[in-house]
Amino acid sequence: MKRITLTALALALLAGTAIAKPITMSLQVRKGDLRSSPSFLGKIVGSTAYGDRFTVEETRGAWSRVTAKEGALTGWLHSSALTKKKVKLKAGEQDADVAASSGELALAGKGFNSEVEAQFKEQNAAADFAAVDIIEAIRVTTREIEKFLKAGSVVPKGGAE
Amino acid sequence: MKRAILSLTITTALAALLAGCETLDVITQVSTSVGVATGKISTQEADAINRTASAAGKAFEQITPEQEYYIGRAVTATILTDNKTANLKNATHYLNVLGQALAMHSDKPETFGGYHFAIMDTDEINAFAAPGGLILVSRGLLRCCRTEDAVAAVLAHEIGHVQLLHGLRAIRKSRLTSALTILAAESAKNLGGEQLTELTTAFEGSISDITGTLVNSGYSRTLESEADAAAITIMQRTGYNPSALKDMLKQMQARMPADDKGFGKTHPSPTDRIADITPLLPQAETGAVVKARQKRFEKAMKGV
Numbered sequence: 001m002k003r004i005t006l007t008a009l010a011l012a013l014l015a016g017t018a019i020a021k022p023i024t025m026s027l028q029v030r031k032g033d034l035r036s037s038p039s040f041l042g043k044i045v046g047s048t049a050y051g052d053r054f055t056v057e058e059t060r061g062a063w064s065r066v067t068a069k070e071g072a073l074t075g076w077l078h079s080s081a082l083t084k085k086k087v088k089l090k091a092g093e094q095d096a097d098v099a100a101s102s103g104e105l106a107l108a109g110k111g112f113n114s115e116v117e118a119q120f121k122e123q124n125a126a127a128d129f130a131a132v133d134i135i136e137a138i139r140v141t142t143r144e145i146e147k148f149l150k151a152g153s154v155v156p157k158g159g160a161e
Numbered sequence: 162m163k164r165a166i167l168s169l170t171i172t173t174a175l176a177a178l179l180a181g182c183e184t185l186d187v188i189t190q191v192s193t194s195v196g197v198a199t200g201k202i203s204t205q206e207a208d209a210i211n212r213t214a215s216a217a218g219k220a221f222e223q224i225t226p227e228q229e230y231y232i233g234r235a236v237t238a239t240i241l242t243d244n245k246t247a248n249l250k251n252a253t254h255y256l257n258v259l260g261q262a263l264a265m266h267s268d269k270p271e272t273f274g275g276y277h278f279a280i281m282d283t284d285e286i287n288a289f290a291a292p293g294g295l296i297l298v299s300r301g302l303l304r305c306c307r308t309e310d311a312v313a314a315v316l317a318h319e320i321g322h323v324q325l326l327h328g329l330r331a332i333r334k335s336r337l338t339s340a341l342t343i344l345a346a347e348s349a350k351n352l353g354g355e356q357l358t359e360l361t362t363a364f365e366g367s368i369s370d371i372t373g374t375l376v377n378s379g380y381s382r383t384l385e386s387e388a389d390a391a392a393i394t395i396m397q398r399t400g401y402n403p404s405a406l407k408d409m410l411k412q413m414q415a416r417m418p419a420d421d422k423g424f425g426k427t428h429p430s431p432t433d434r435i436a437d438i439t440p441l442l443p444q445a446e447t448g449a450v451v452k453a454r455q456k457r458f459e460k461a462m463k464g465v
Contacts, residue, residue: 028226029273040265050227050273062268081271099344103223111344112228112364119361120235120368127238131246135237135279135295138257145262152309152454154400156266 023056025066028083028106034075038063041146041156045075051087051108223341224329226293230273233293235368236328240289240297240376247282247300247465255461256280259309260296260316266398267317267391269324276323278316280465286413287423289375290319292328299423303465305412308450309458310405313396318406321391327384331374332367339363379427386429386437393441404442410435 030050035042038060046068048054054066057074064082067074083106088095091107099105121129149156224232247253256278264276276294281287286301296319306312322328340363343356374380380388393403413424414431428434 029271030227030230032271040270078271080269106225107344108225108227111225111340111360112231112367114231115357116361116364117231117235119357120364123361123365124239126242127235128241128245129234129238131241131279132234132238132295135246135277136234136274138254138277140254140257140261144258145265148258149262149400152457153451154262154454156400157398 023084025054025056025064025082025084026087026106027052027054027077027081028085028087029081032077032081034066034073034077036075038065038076040078041142042076044142046073048073048077051089053086054082223337226273229329230293232329232332232364232367232371233274233291233295235364236291236371236375237289237295237297239368239372240291244281244283244297244299246297247280249280249464251463252303252461252465253278253280255457256298256312256316259313260320263313263317263395263399263401264294264320267320267324267395272323276320283423285423286417286421286425288315288319290322290328291375292323292326292371294320294323296320296323300465301416301423302413303462305409305416306462307408307412308405309454310396310401311409311412312458313399313401314392314403314406314409317392317395317399317401318388320395321388322380322384324391325384325387327380327388328371328375330384331380332370336363336366336370340367375427377427382429382433382437385434389434389438390441393438406438407435407442410438 027048027050032048032052033044034046034048036045037043048068052068054064054068054077057065057067059065059079062079063076064079065074065076066082085104085106087106087108088099089108091099091110095105095107099107099110117129121127148154260278261276264270272294274293274295276296278296278298280303281297281299283299284301285299286305287299288302289297291297296316298315298319302315303312306315340360343359343363379385389406392406396403396406410431417425417431419425429437
């Protein structure tokens with residue numbers, strides 16, 4: 001009898017483990033910096049690319065501590081950089097069908113993309129994409145922002161911190 | 162065949178516009194059934210279109226940050242056809258440091274290509290926020306700012322529009338339905354010339370919907386209020402005085418000509434905006450002017 005109870009308990013435990021499936025998410029932005037703490041002012045401990053998959057280890061507010069590459073890489077990412085959808089970088093025909101019907105898949109480089117932009121440019125020659133490229137090329141580092149806030153006595157009170 | 166799919170798409174889209182989104186599924190299914198019955202499309206294609214149209218009911222969620230990025234680039238390039246950027250290197254860099262500090266305290270700090278800020282070379286009081294975080298502010302609007310906190314208010318309001326996806330909301334649902342349908346019907350193969358042209362047409366329409374709203378018709382007072390409320394939150398989180406938004410609006414009121422073709426045309430009056438934000442602001446005036454902050458603001462704004 002005891003053995004049966006124990007077996008039942010073990011099975012229940014196993015079932016419990018199966019239910020608590022780890023949450024997997026993907027990076028939905030071009031580049032994601034993993035931080036040492038849940039803040040944009042946290043030190044950058046690693047860099048990840050569009051479509052990379054992560055296991056969520058814990059969440060704190062809008063931040064998630066994630067691991068990638070079988071635990072080799074770990075750090076904090078803001079939730080706005082993450083999606084529950086799987087991002088497929090090189091999609092096949094079946095993927096498009098799944099993406100269209102289930103909404104569980106996002107196809108990278110499909111839809112409004114650089115190819116469409118190139119056609120748009122051809123038909124709208126006056127649109128100033130060169131100016132847009134210049135605006136996008138402006139880079140500001142976290143260190144610079146940190147120094148700027150400090151020098152101006154601007155003290156963050158939370159939010160995306 | 163492709164023409165048949167396109168005409169079905171247009172019929173569906175038009176019907177959806179007239180009937181509202183809830184009935185989109187039903188209308189699509191009727192149209193595709195007709196398409197299959199008449200042999201114009203295969204059952205497989207009809208299924209794909211039906212499922213896609215169902216997904217298009219939630220059109221916003223279907224626009225990936227990557228696509229939002231390309232929409233934002235084209236909207237900005239279109240606005241910059243008539244508005245040139247000012248050659249003010251220091252002021253532009255100052256806006257980018259300040260703007261990115263604010264963006265990281267918003268609810269949407271991460272976008273596909275990040276937040277970037279530029280100054281438009283015009284005396285007109287104006288600003289535009291393109292989807293994905295490309296933000297343009299005019300010299301005229303910057304002149305309404307007497308402090309760094311006021312500039313923060315201007316930028317935080319624009320970040321609010323980005324965070325709340327106001328630009329994308331201006332796109333007519335028919336454009337997105339059309340784009341999604343092309344993608345589903347064509348699977349993931351590289352698009353052929355004809356499909357690329359159809360997709361570009363949907364793209365051009367989307368850009369024109371957004372640009373038309375930003376430049377001519379403006380958002381509703383409700384959406385402007387939402388962006389102001391988001392601005393107040395962002396400023397508080399970052400550590401700026403949210404009352405600076407009120408001060409900036411008062412300056413704008415004083416400086417805005419009666420026939421203003423920028424903000425005057427596309428935004429609720431500063432008086433209305435002040436009335437809407439006052440309940441959200443702290444009662445007591447907080448934040449005395451910080452000398453170092455004021456000094457760098459004045460230095461950066463030289464030439465604006």
